[in-house]
Amino acid sequence: MTLTIHDLRKEPGSYLPGSAACPGCGATLAFRIASRVLGPNTVYVVPASCFSVIQSPFPKSAISAPLYNIAFPAAAATASGVYRAYKMLGKDVNVVVWAGDGGTVDIGIQALSGAAERGENILYVCYDNEAYMNTGIQRSGATPLLAWTKTTPSGKREMPKDMPMIVAAHRVPYVATASVGYPFDLANKFEKAKKIKGFKYIHIFSTCPPGWNSPVSKTAEVAKLAVDTYFWPLYEIENGKLRITVKPKKRPLREFLELQDRFRGLTEREIEELEKIVMEKWNFLLHLEKSERVF
Amino acid sequence: MGLGVPIIVPVSKPSKGAAGKTGLWRVERPVVNEDKCIKCWLCWLYCPEDVISEGDNGFPKIDYTFCKGCGVCADVCPTKAIQMVREEE
Amino acid sequence: MGPEGTWEIITGNHAAAIAAKLARVKVVPAYPITPQTTIVEYIASFIDSGQMEAEYIRVESEHSAMAAAIGASAAGVRAFTATASQGLLLMSEVLHWAAGSRLPIGMAVVNRAVGPPWNIHVDHQDAMSQRDTGWLQVYVSSNQEVLDTILMMYKVAENPDVLLPFMVCLDGFVLSHTYMPVNIPRQEDVAEFLPEYSPSHWKLDPNDPITFGNLALPDEYQEMRWSMDLSMRRALDLIEDVSEEFFQKFGRYHGGATWKYKVEDSDYVIVTAGTMASEAEVAVDELRDEGMRVGLLKVRSFRPFPHRDMAEVLQDRRGVVVIDRSIAFSSGGPLGIEIRSSLYNRSGSPPIANYVTGLGGRDVTYRDIVAMAKDGIGRIMSDRLRRPYYWFKLKPEYERIELSEEVRM
Known part of the structure; x- marks a missing residue:
């Protein structure tokens, strides 16, 4: 079954307007849509991230589902404990980690790996804005090559971790x-993911206008261009079998880069280099798609 | 301790406007031109703040109390039916 | 009245595992570390053989062990884990988180020195370094006390006035791996004493969606910490009440926040914790045989700290000898520091000789305690108590340096 806009409109979701999120926040947009699909029988575990702030200050919360805030490295472990407790109580509840990229690919990777290896029946979501945005734009293990952050003032020199493949x-x-x-x-x-038993992982490319210095109104457009330029391919790996879920007509990477000041000042050679990396990844995914099992 | 021990826990209740009337942040407001609107609801879908609903007349209605004026709705509108209009000082 | 359970000769770790089983703990996140490991091994075998109905989470670190216990407790069930030394230190961040979330998680801490160098033997540096995390901390000195205290502390911790996590601290190897006869109470009696955990303050429940722990501004935060502090002080009375209730039901009494031995007529009182207190009982008898009126005050509850007990017992004595198995560098032994705080603003506060010893498993026998008591009493009597604390049982070449006048305090 494929969800339509009408299906999504039926469910109220767990996000209430008037939060502390920045205008045009991709993480909020992602949560709004995801929570509509997950429904109210869902518990969220959130490590330190922009999303800790987006909830807004005590004693109010912009989130209308049960949500527990936990220390930075610990989300997947805490979610494991929540799930096991519900199992003992005979309750069937969606247990979801909602984490940023720092809390996932860096400080949270150990707990995430442990929970994945144990096959905990939880859904781990990484909303990826490609840097430590809550602390004010520092590079993370998810920051792309050559991107500006406050700790990579002349552009990041390393490739980001390929977290979906690691999981x-x-x-x-x-x-x-x-x-x-x-x-x-x-x-x-x-x-x-909601219907699958076991450990599920969804990694969402999530525009951050203040962190990327992209126009606030272009949150959706930047994220669409990321896919259309093959910078962020959309795929799923179900029981080891990879499928590219969106195969757009390739657009020049330049169109994606130009919308964000974090890539300002890249030389022609650097853009070419990035274009090459993007195509290599895309071709690799096409190749993986042909195999029976990726893992 | 006959007074009892208050257990003060950081438990927060879901609430609209948890960060206040965020409509005050707005520099530009989205205005829907109902003549151009085809009710595709993409504005609703992409609105990061969830402030678009269906008005009594069946067209998108924007909750200006909380709309932060990001303009994503105007950007994704396929018929350019939403215009960003500068807020008066 | 009286014990109706069964007698078994078991280790302290085995006793801790049996306590978790008797407490009908529902989730046990587990990570191995010497000398705690056999606790989680016993629990694994209890669950595997169907003697215990619980979820066992084989986590990848102690940080995750505590984080998972937090998740389980937040979802509304009784959780238990065990650790030692580096494991406890790795948990530190989430220890604060558990207490701040007001989750009455239970944990056995098998006290062990911290590295470097690697050392698997007993001292209290691990637990003492976590004394301000908001956890109740009880030190025990026999395997029976391990089992009984875990049951009692769940009852204290889950009291609606307390709602804080607790650790029961047992000395590595001295208790954890030493066999002693232990009376194991009947499950039905424990169930009567300790009903199922049912949180009333908050829990993660889709039928009552709340957000826990989002941003609290300076206007709100301080009272939350005050509430934790007040609850901890309230726990002092509850520890006494629950110990009495346990005695009524099971016929065993290990003391409340403290345990007193021959203090009534004492001129001098030795204060210590853990298995050193068992040695100190023997030392007290020895010293009394020599004609010195000495008693023992064993600190069971270090958090909450029983300031009132301390003052009541120690006030107007001729002197106090406090023996610590950890070091607050340049400041003294943690027990010694606390006891000074109990007595300072009172009239008739006695001189305190504080000794730091037994680190990294260095043996502390009753003879050592006799020696420390005599040294302390000698200094007090001859007005030679110059320092806030003294190291005891250093190698002679280093003791010479330590005691030289050039060493500043």
Whole structure:
């Protein structure tokens, strides 16, 4: 079954307007859509991230589902404990980690790996804005090559970790990438993950206008261009089998880069280099798509 | 301790406007031109703040109390039916 | 009245595992570390053989062990884990988180020195370094006390006035791996004493969606910490009440926040914790045989700290000898520091000789305690108590340096 806009409109979701999120926040957009698919029978565990602040200050909260804030490295472990407790109580509840990229690919990777290896029945979501945005734009293990951050003032020199593939290597039943520029694809991946038992992982490309210095109104467009330029391919790995879920006509990477000041000042050679990396990744995914099992 | 021990926990209740009337942040407001609107609801889908709903007349209605004026709705509108209009000082 | 359970000769770790089983703990996140490991091994075998109904989470670190216990407790069930030394230190961040979340998680801490160098033997540096995390901390000195205290502390911790996590601290190897006869109470009696955990303050429940722990501004935060402090002080009375209730039901009494031995007529009182207190009982008898009126005050509850007990017992004595198995560098032994705080603003506060010894498993026998008591009493009597604390049982070449006048305090 494929979700339509009408299906999404039926469910109120767990985000209430008037939060502390920045205008045009991709993480909020992702949560709005995801929570509509997950429904109210869901508990969220959130490590330190922008999303800790987006909830807004005590004693109010912009989130209308049960949500527990936990220390930075610990989200996947805490979610494991929540799930096991509900199991003992005979309750069937969606247990979801909602984490940023720092809390996922850096400080949270150990707990995430442990929970994935144990096959905890939880959904781990990384909304990826490609840097430590809550602390004010410092590079993370998810920051792309050559991107400006406050701790990489002349551009990041290293490749980001390929986190979805790292999780997939744990042979979990479901791993997917998503983008706030492709909300139906995103919604359908949550719909699928919700029904699968075991450890699920969804990694969402999530625009951050203040962190990327992109126009506030272009949150969706930047995230769509990320996919259309093959910078952020959309795929899923279900029981080891990879499928590219969106195969757009390739657009020049330049169109994506030019919308964000974090890539300002790249030389022609650097853009070419990035274009080459993007195509290599895309071709590799096409190759993986042909094999019976990736992992 | 006959007074009892108050257990003060950081438990917060879901609430609209948890960070206040965020509409005050707005520099530009989205205005829907109902003649151009085809009710595709993409504005609703992409609105990061969830402030677009269906008005009594069946067209998108924007909750200006909380709309932060990001302009994503105007950007994604396929018929250019939403215009960003500068807020008066 | 009286014990109706069964007698078994078991280790302290085995006793801790049996306590978790008797407490009908529902989730046990587990990570191995010497000398705690056999606790989680016993629990694994209890669950595997169907003697215990619980979820066992084989986590990848102690940080995750505590984080998972937090998740389980937040979802509304009784959780238990065990650790030692580096494991406890790795947990530190989430120890604060558990207490701040007001989750009455139970944990056995098998006290062990911290590195470097690697050392698997007993001292209290691990637990003492976590004394300000908001956890209740009880030190025990027999395997029976391990089992009984875990049951009692769940009851204290889950009291609606307390709602804080607790650790029961047992000395590595001296208790953890030493066999002693232990009476194991009947499950039905424990169930009567300790009903199922049912949180009333908050829990993660889709039927009552709340957000826990989001941003609290300076206007709100301080009272939350005050509430934790007040609850901890309230726990002092509850420890006494629950110990009495346990005695009524099971016929065993290990003391409340403290345990007193021959203090009534004492001129001098030795204060210590853990298995050193068992040795100190023997030392007290020895010293009394020599004609010195000495008693023992064993600190069971270090958090909450029983300031009132301390003052009541120690006030107007001729002197106090406090023996610590950890070091607050340049400041003294943690027990000694606290006891000074109990007595300072009172009239008739006695001189305190504080000794730091037994680190990294260095043996502390009753003879050592006799020696420390005599040294302390001698200094007090001859007005030679110059320092806030003294090291005891250093190698002679280093003791010479330590005691030289050039060493500043």
